[in-house]
Amino acid sequence: MSRFTPVDLSLYPIADIVEALDFESYLARDRATFAQRWEARRLANPELPAVDTLLLESDPSSVILEVGSYRELLLRARINDRLRALTLAGALGRALDHIGVTYYRTPRREIEPATDASPAVMEDDETYRQRLALAPESWSTAGPVGAYLFWALSASGDVLDVAAYSEDEGVCLAPRIRVVILPRDGLTAPEKAALVGTVREALSRPRLRPMGDLVTVELASDLPFNVTAHLKIRQGASAAIVKAEAEKRILQYCSGRLRWVGDDIPGPVWLIGRRLRQATIAAAALGTDANVVEVDVSAPASDVNAPHVDYTEAALAGVGDPGFVPLAPAVTAHLFTAPRLGAVTVTHELVAESWS
Numbered sequence: 001m002s003r004f005t006p007v008d009l010s011l012y013p014i015a016d017i018v019e020a021l022d023f024e025s026y027l028a029r030d031r032a033t034f035a036q037r038w039e040a041r042r043l044a045n046p047e048l049p050a051v052d053t054l055l056l057e058s059d060p061s062s063v064i065l066e067v068g069s070y071r072e073l074l075l076r077a078r079i080n081d082r083l084r085a086l087t088l089a090g091a092l093g094r095a096l097d098h099i100g101v102t103y104y105r106t107p108r109r110e111i112e113p114a115t116d117a118s119p120a121v122m123e124d125d126e127t128y129r130q131r132l133a134l135a136p137e138s139w140s141t142a143g144p145v146g147a148y149l150f151w152a153l154s155a156s157g158d159v160l161d162v163a164a165y166s167e168d169e170g171v172c173l174a175p176r177i178r179v180v181i182l183p184r185d186g187l188t189a190p191e192k193a194a195l196v197g198t199v200r201e202a203l204s205r206p207r208l209r210p211m212g213d214l215v216t217v218e219l220a221s222d223l224p225f226n227v228t229a230h231l232k233i234r235q236g237a238s239a240a241i242v243k244a245e246a247e248k249r250i251l252q253y254c255s256g257r258l259r260w261v262g263d264d265i266p267g268p269v270w271l272i273g274r275r276l277r278q279a280t281i282a283a284a285a286l287g288t289d290a291n292v293v294e295v296d297v298s299a300p301a302s303d304v305n306a307p308h309v310d311y312t313e314a315a316l317a318g319v320g321d322p323g324f325v326p327l328a329p330a331v332t333a334h335l336f337t338a339p340r341l342g343a344v345t346v347t348h349e350l351v352a353e354s355w356s
Helices: 023-044 060-084 093-103 125-139 145-155 189-203 239-254 278-286
Strands: 110-112 159-165 176-183 214-219 221-234 292-299 337-351
Touching (some): 023 060, 125 145, 145 159, 145 176, 145 189, 176 189, 189 214, 221 278, 239 278, 239 292, 292 337
Parallel strands (some): 176 214, 221 337
Antiparallel strands (some): 159 176, 221 292
């Protein structure tokens, strides 16, 4: 009943590689060093005046020290950024291309070909990063689940999400492998049918598919849903800002996008077979915003794409036995379903709540 879990780079944040940047500590250190050296000069030349105005912003010496500390801050930040660009989690643009080609032998995909009027549209950084994290799985044949995901995602830029299921999930008998794809938005029915053929062909190449695997490719079923959340916001807070941030967090969770690096940077999409819990939607709306006192989610009325009540460990206990019979399609339907977020409505009321 488990599904392959890709590496989530958000669980491994990139710390400051040199050190945490702290302008005030640099300035305090330089002031102390300056005062120490100046006093040493005064011992040799008592006529020099005492320096007791370094903490005043109007003092010329203080201004010079601030400039030096700020330049050090910029230099350390630049070094940190350059070193982050050498990591899979932190690289962007050309740096990520370099990592992908040299370390993973995986170039960026072309989503739309170039025309006379516009250049080619290439795979975005976060989707490319997702495939690179899966790339080691592809170094085997397509036997591992991760390898099926990698090669299906790599087959076309129109593939938004992929899931691969075998007998372990109770949906079929070995050696059948069922690959489910979610197309990008905007494709017509003929284009979706062609995409299924493209992915099937990519996974059927002899150098990829194990000899014993019978691979089928199918489209995921969309499960549209809307979200309606009501916030109780503390008086004095900007309701417009609080609501906008809550809506952004709801969109991030319900669209299946995970943040890998940095705020406001979309991550990979994992929607097929995913269960979106009503309680987690409320928690996403709440976030860590101290201005939100309470959240009530009236839609969806329950969890989205919840497993069938008969999809249990006991039902899968016979997997691998010669007499195992695949579960009924209705019992495993959630594995082939992709929740698709529609409208998000966030309302609010202001409440008098103590800050203590």
